[in-house]
Amino acid sequence: MQVVIALAAGLLFGVGLLLSGMAQPAKVIGFLDLAGEWDPSLALVMAGAIALALPAFTVARRRSRAWSGDALVLPTAHRIDAPLVLGSLAFGVGWGLAGYCPGPALVSLGLDSAAADTFVLAMLAGMALHALITRWRRPA
């Protein structure tokens, strides 16, 4: 059941990204370019998403099980530490350079873009590198 719901959620997320314009790097850069001709569209993507997700998370906080019967897991970390800030900084620079964040990059695998394919490979390499470093630092 959890797998079926996750598949549907992934499909919905992908269609939302395509409709919103988030999968078009030029549009993302247009939003991030405050000093140029600014396209505010992507602020409305965030607004539309939070308008639906906020009530759902308000309900989720009071539940311990999902509809699938699986445990409902919410993040427990709340410290604003160096990895959070430095990691987010690196992410923001990469986002500004290419106009891709992880979701739109994955959706763009289906959009016949060599740049998106290259970006996803590099992103996977970055994630694998993080997994290697963190495992090496904390041997099991």
Add this chain to the structure above:
Amino acid sequence: MTIAWHAFTPWSALAGGALIGLSAALLILGAGRIAGISGILGGLFVPRSPDTRWRLAFLIGLIAAPVLWGLFLPLPAVPPVAGTEVIVLAGLLVGVGTRYGSGCTSGHGVCGLSRLSPRSLAATLVFMGAGFATVYAVRHLLSGA
């Protein structure tokens, strides 16, 4: 600042955002998990995780979305905004950065802000600020425009 009214697409942005929010709502209430793309993807590198199956299912749905879209509507043309070397560097930064930062636009930006998490608000402010600063540097300082 001038507004690019010709490029402004408020209704498709709002509607697309609403679908993303609906997806996050479905995943947390239906499957009990956070719709954070970098966490879902990066979590696949954690060996023997019980979460591998739903993560793969979500990613298959995400990657299949253009196929479904293409049955009804033309897919957008997506010209790249940078050369290959810059794209590779950007991908590495996004991959490493989202894992150390525990999230991206979806996990911190959509889900975290919807949970009213101060940690996610901090992350969102940092990556948005870095994005704005990077585009300013590339477009207005380095290009000489």
